[in-house]
Amino acid sequence: QKEVEQNSGPLSVPEGAIASLNCTYSDRGSQSFFWYRQYSGKSPELIMFIYSNGDKEDGRFTAQLNKASQYVSLLIRDSQPSDSATYLCAGRRGSARQLTFGSGTQLTVLP
Amino acid sequence: DAMVIQNPRYQVTQFGKPVTLSCSQTLNHNVMYWYQQKSSQAPKLLFHYYDKDFNNEADTPDNFQSRRPNTSFCFLDIRSPGLGDAAMYLCATSKSFYLTEQYFGPGTRLTVT
Numbered sequence: 001q002k003e004v005e006q007n008s009g010p011l012s013v014p015e016g017a018i019a020s021l022n023c024t025y026s027d028r029g030s031q032s033f034f035w036y037r038q039y040s041g042k043s044p045e046l047i048m049f050i051y052s053n054g055d056k057e058d059g060r061f062t063a064q065l066n067k068a069s070q071y072v073s074l075l076i077r078d079s080q081p082s083d084s085a086t087y088l089c090a091g092r093r094g095s096a097r098q099l100t101f102g103s104g105t106q107l108t109v110l111p
Numbered sequence: 112d113a114m115v116i117q118n119p120r121y122q123v124t125q126f127g128k129p130v131t132l133s134c135s136q137t138l139n140h141n142v143m144y145w146y147q148q149k150s151s152q153a154p155k156l157l158f159h160y161y162d163k164d165f166n167n168e169a170d171t172p173d174n175f176q177s178r179r180p181n182t183s184f185c186f187l188d189i190r191s192p193g194l195g196d197a198a199m200y201l202c203a204t205s206k207s208f209y210l211t212e213q214y215f216g217p218g219t220r221l222t223v224t
Contacts, residue, residue, distance in 0.1 A: 034212065034213065036215075041199075041220075042217070042218070043199070043201050043215040043216060043217050043218040044154065044201070044215045045215070046212055046213070046214060046215075049212050088153065088154075092208075094209065095208045095209040096208065097142070097159060097161070097166060097208050098144075098156050098159070098168075099156075099213060101153035101154055102153060103151075103152065103153050104151075104153060
């Protein structure tokens with residue numbers, strides 16, 4: 001079992017809809033979680049960082065963390081074609097030095 | 112703007128010919144990482160530095176080495192590149208480890224001919 005799992009997709013949503021990206025993790029010691037957006041051929045770009053249970057909002061993006069159920073999600077409201085990318089979820093155990101990445105979910109927002 | 116810079120952005124090398132990739136940062140972060148990412152895969156950590164403290168991942172091939180001469184710069188040396196080393200190499204930085212973000216540079220696309 002992978003430590004961080006994501007549905008590889010592709011996930012397609014129409015423009016203006018809410019895109020919901022999900023991530024589950026197996027290590028209960030994981031304390032902080034990161035969502036990165038990666039366009040094809042480019043490097044990952046940090047979107048959100050969450051370590052407390054509940055929701056964290058930043059513009060059109062909302063990260064949700066549920067430690068009891070061991071899942072993290074990213075909601076993208078009013079999806080735009082420019083949001084089409086691969087979204088990587090990563091977790092970090094306490095003060096561990098490395099992040100554990102999921103394999104990413106490919107999102108396509110259809111005009 | 113504070114940032115992570117990688118040079119070159121594209122590197123072509125011949126099979127077996129040593130190559131060095133560079134990373135610099137203006138964030139004054141203590142931690143610098145090198146990742147390898149192949150197509151449609153997650154980034155794979157090769158090694159990292161906390162200040163001058165070097166940490167090698169157990170499965171990083173001996174062919175890969177790194178140097179960090181000062182806080183701002185870090186180098187990835189591939190001593191004898193093979194065809195399987197063709198990938199995107201990503202440098203990332205972090206202020207520390209606990210509850211802090213990790214920022215990636217733009218990457219260097221390595222092609223081995």
